[in-house]
Amino acid sequence: MTAILAINALCLSFGGQKVLDDVxxxxxxxxxxxxxxxxxxxxxxxxxxxxxxxRPSSGTVAVAGHAPGSNAAREAVNYLPEVVSFQRNLSGRExxxxxxxxxxxxxxxxxDLLARVGLLDAADRAVGAYSKGMRQRLGLAQALxxxxxxxxxxxxxxxxxxxxxxxFYEVIADAAARGSAVLLSSHGLEEVQDKTDxxxxxxxxxxxxxxxxxxxAQEAGLPTTIRISAKPGAADDLHGExxxxxxxxCRLDLDCAQGAKVDLLARLGxxxxxxxxxxxxxxxxxxxxxxxxxxxxxxxxx
Amino acid sequence: xxxxxxxxxxxELRQARRxxxxxxxxxxxxxxxxxxxxxxxxxxxxxxxxxxxxxxVSLATLSVYLIPLIALLMSYDSISGEVERxxxxxxFATPVRRWEVFVGKFLAQTVxxxxxxxxxxxxxxxxxxxxxEISGDGxxxxxxxxxxxxxxxxxxxxxxxxxxxxxxxxxxxAAAAVGVWLLLVVLYDxxxxxxxxxxxxxxxxxxxxxxxxxxxxxxxxxxxxxxMIDAAPVAGIDGLSxxxxxxxxxxxxxxxxxxxxxxxxxxxxxxxxxP
Numbered sequence: 293m294t295a296i297l298a299i300n301a302l303c304l305s306f307g308g309q310k311v312l313d314d315v316x317x318x319x320x321x322x323x324x325x326x327x328x329x330x331x332x333x334x335x336x337x338x339x340x341x342x343x344x345x346x347r348p349s350s351g352t353v354a355v356a357g358h359a360p361g362s363n364a365a366r367e368a369v370n371y372l373p374e375v376v377s378f379q380r381n382l383s384g385r386e387x388x389x390x391x392x393x394x395x396x397x398x399x400x401x402x403x404d405l406l407a408r409v410g411l412l413d414a415a416d417r418a419v420g421a422y423s424k425g426m427r428q429r430l431g432l433a434q435a436l437x438x439x440x441x442x443x444x445x446x447x448x449x450x451x452x453x454x455x456x457x458x459x460f461y462e463v464i465a466d467a468a469a470r471g472s473a474v475l476l477s478s479h480g481l482e483e484v485q486d487k488t489d490x491x492x493x494x495x496x497x498x499x500x501x502x503x504x505x506x507x508x509a510q511e512a513g514l515p516t517t518i519r520i521s522a523k524p525g526a527a528d529d530l531h532g533e534x535x536x537x538x539x540x541x542c543r544l545d546l547d548c549a550q551g552a553k554v555d556l557l558a559r560l561g562x563x564x565x566x567x568x569x570x571x572x573x574x575x576x577x578x579x580x581x582x583x584x585x586x587x588x589x590x591x592x593x594x
Numbered sequence: 595x596x597x598x599x600x601x602x603x604x605x606e607l608r609q610a611r612r613x614x615x616x617x618x619x620x621x622x623x624x625x626x627x628x629x630x631x632x633x634x635x636x637x638x639x640x641x642x643x644x645x646x647x648x649x650x651v652s653l654a655t656l657s658v659y660l661i662p663l664i665a666l667l668m669s670y671d672s673i674s675g676e677v678e679r680x681x682x683x684x685x686f687a688t689p690v691r692r693w694e695v696f697v698g699k700f701l702a703q704t705v706x707x708x709x710x711x712x713x714x715x716x717x718x719x720x721x722x723x724x725x726x727e728i729s730g731d732g733x734x735x736x737x738x739x740x741x742x743x744x745x746x747x748x749x750x751x752x753x754x755x756x757x758x759x760x761x762x763x764x765x766x767x768a769a770a771a772v773g774v775w776l777l778l779v780v781l782y783d784x785x786x787x788x789x790x791x792x793x794x795x796x797x798x799x800x801x802x803x804x805x806x807x808x809x810x811x812x813x814x815x816x817x818x819x820x821x822m823i824d825a826a827p828v829a830g831i832d833g834l835s836x837x838x839x840x841x842x843x844x845x846x847x848x849x850x851x852x853x854x855x856x857x858x859x860x861x862x863x864x865x866x867x868x869p
Contacts, residue, residue, distance in 0.1 A: 340868075343683075343686075343687050345683070345686070345868050345869060346868060363689060363691075366687065366688060366689045367689050369687065370687070371683070371684065371687035373680055373683050373684065375680050376680055376681065376684060377679045377680060377681060378681060379609060379681070381609070381612040381613070382605075382608065382609075382612075386605075386608070390601055390604075390605045391684070391688060393597060393598065393600070393601030393604075394598055394601050394602070394685065394688040394689065394690040395688050395689060396597055396598070396689070434684065
């Protein structure tokens, strides 16, 4: 299957500073790829390059096989920017009719789209009276016009409440099921967990990791933390035997590689009389994300 | 292509209507025209010229200030404002061509200005027709005024949009629009008058000066309207209208050149905007 979006060794500099550095990515039809990164990691710049607004310093971008920004590429791609404000005095229906006209799709589609994002009741009200969530949903509806082959969603759910966020991802999943390739950006792994097929982590313009969440967790190889509460007076002995970090008078944190977990617990079992409680904390999504986004070229060796 | 331009056109025209630009422009132009008409009616009988002709002359002079101002106000924010709000990024991400966006906006705002002119001047023309005796020449002068005023509005809509595309920022576009208005409508005449006083009679006055006058769209508009009226009571630079080295229609050609230039530069510049 050919990729709808193929980015190869993309570099982009602003005034001598590399904003994107050797980024390679591809998205297949029906696939959802989440692009994670901090503010300023280069996510929006990447989107603007795919749209043809910015020219790469080197490397290539192909949208459905065409140069970004070319007429054929713009036919294939639909975009929802991070910050979007529609003309306040137009109704939601008028906004969608406008974009539908620019894309040359039948006007009959507009009502269907409004229904898909749950805005049919508010369709004829002025956008200025919409809540933030409604404006964002209108933005999504706009991005779904004409069955897009590639959907670019720049932080589509930032500032949405959990319920709207969930509904948002349902609409995105529906679009992917209809064959759209989806590239969306986000701040955190928790948000895109189970909502996307693959995850790419971008930090300071470099792609740090790419794969499914399970692959990322495995690659990160982060230790599980075993948190021990000792009985009074026993903490020092346990610290002497197992090492680890003393948290306070009676608590001790032990880091443990994935494979050694059972073994360590068995050893701890022998000191049952000195233990009050054991808590097992596997690495969380935040830890995985932090691991990759912090991993610089120098930290690699550690 | 036509659908996309039509879509941009429809959207912009709706905006102009909802922002009350059309109503505001119509009211301002109508009130000024009516005031001049009543003033003209007061003295028309003394000058042996019909009120319509007299009002057309004074309205031509006033329109030079008002119409560029209205057109610039309507257009200066149109592209830069959308860049700042982020809505242009959405438009540019669609298959619409950049020049189609520029042309669509231009056409819509030109129509908005022209509708305001037609309603305002048309109504006042009819009022004069009811109140005073009018001649065929007067009606012709009035029609010429309305049409050329539409052209003047179109040029300054083009200039405003061009500045909006060139600057890409609303604050800078506003400053540029005010600057251009002052330069073309006010300072240019003052500078030309100074130059002709300094140069006196000679090659400059007969061969260079007239061309400098029609090089400015505002002056070209006024010159065209005054030169076509024999009986116009004129003074200053406008006195030139009776001693032109070229037919008055040449002034219209100058207006046409301005129109083509602003649209060409604006469209080309719109292609290079990073939204």
